[in-house]
Amino acid sequence: MNKSFVYHPIGVIRSPYKVPKGTPIQSSASKGAKGVIEIFPEYQDGLKDLDGFSHIILVYHFHLAGKSNLRIKPFLDENFHGLFATRAPARPNPIGLSIVRLLHIEGNRLVIRDVDMIEGTPLLDIKPYVPEFDHREADKTGWLASNIHKLPGKKDDGHFSG
Amino acid sequence: MNKSFVYHPIGVIRSPYKVPKGTPIQSSASKGAKGVIEIFPEYQDGLKDLDGFSHIILVYHFHLAGKSNLRIKPFLDENFHGLFATRAPARPNPIGLSIVRLLHIEGNRLVIRDVDMIEGTPLLDIKPYVPEFDHREADKTGWLASNIHKLPGKKDDGHFSG
Numbered sequence: 001m002n003k004s005f006v007y008h009p010i011g012v013i014r015s016p017y018k019v020p021k022g023t024p025i026q027s028s029a030s031k032g033a034k035g036v037i038e039i040f041p042e043y044q045d046g047l048k049d050l051d052g053f054s055h056i057i058l059v060y061h062f063h064l065a066g067k068s069n070l071r072i073k074p075f076l077d078e079n080f081h082g083l084f085a086t087r088a089p090a091r092p093n094p095i096g097l098s099i100v101r102l103l104h105i106e107g108n109r110l111v112i113r114d115v116d117m118i119e120g121t122p123l124l125d126i127k128p129y130v131p132e133f134d135h136r137e138a139d140k141t142g143w144l145a146s147n148i149h150k151l152p153g154k155k156d157d158g159h160f161s162g
Numbered sequence: 163m164n165k166s167f168v169y170h171p172i173g174v175i176r177s178p179y180k181v182p183k184g185t186p187i188q189s190s191a192s193k194g195a196k197g198v199i200e201i202f203p204e205y206q207d208g209l210k211d212l213d214g215f216s217h218i219i220l221v222y223h224f225h226l227a228g229k230s231n232l233r234i235k236p237f238l239d240e241n242f243h244g245l246f247a248t249r250a251p252a253r254p255n256p257i258g259l260s261i262v263r264l265l266h267i268e269g270n271r272l273v274i275r276d277v278d279m280i281e282g283t284p285l286l287d288i289k290p291y292v293p294e295f296d297h298r299e300a301d302k303t304g305w306l307a308s309n310i311h312k313l314p315g316k317k318d319d320g321h322f323s324g
Contacts, residue, residue, distance in 0.1 A: 007255040046232035048244030052304025070208035082210030093169040142214025
């Protein structure tokens with residue numbers, strides 16, 4: 001299958017984090033960092049009623065990710081794992097997901113909390129976060145189970161950047 | 163910002179659902195339907211250690227979605243809402259997300275449960291589902307709060323297909 005898909009940004013993410021190094025590695029460990037999403041005016045109509053949701057899922061392009069490798073050392077471990085068993089940003093299709101708190105919407109600007117994206121990140125989609133759709137009782141978390149204690153305060157060390 | 167991003171499938175999803183109409187609208191309402199993901203051989207190395215996770219996040223292209231509109235009637239309501247306040251498949255960038263149960267991996271084939279994708283869906287990425295990353299206590303779910311009771315058994319009626 002040699003198909004390809006071309007996507008265009010619907011907006012851009014403004015973040016206090018200007019470079020990969022030092023950026024929180026997950027929004028759940030971001031400790032409330034604020035950011036702003038600027039939706040391009042031609043998409044603003046699609047935001048109606050989004051302000052009723054406390055949390056939103058951002059789908060975006062990891063614009064500073066380097067070349068992907070299929071075996072990598074993730075941020076939270078010293079051992080190599082298959083790329084798809086990790087959340088590393090350098091992926092064959094460098095698509096990022098973050099669940100953030102939506103504080104309020106002013107026109108085409110969304111003020112958000114728990115930012116783990118880098119300034120200028122191109123936004124591809126927004127979806128409402130819905131526990132009845134998105135929550136699972138996961139009983140196995142593989143190599144992460146013995147490493148998750150390192151998450152609080154863990155920062156990007158820059159090793160996946162281009 | 164006139165950038166665009168070109169993504170290539172890493173595999174294809176095999177599903178018992180052959181057309182949009184009648185397909186479950188969320189994996190959380192799929193009641194255990196089984197499917198198979200065929201990862202293209204050149205990406206198989208990236209699957210190492212993924213079998214340690216009970217749930218995985220699939221990122222895929224809604225290949226049968228029609229033209230997107232910014233105000234739509236979602237599957238679960240009779241009223242119009244902004245597209246980004248819904249999970250409808252016809253989106254400016256038709257990227258789908260599903261959390262499914264990973265049963266086992268045989269070489270480049272992942273056997274999964276809770277399928278809500280359609281046969282032949284091009285897969286863009288796999289990420290491990292990690293409660294510490296992905297679970298939020300959402301206190302507001304907007305227009306969905308009064309409609310979520312319709313989720314069990316709700317099927318795609320085909321109105322977002324191309």
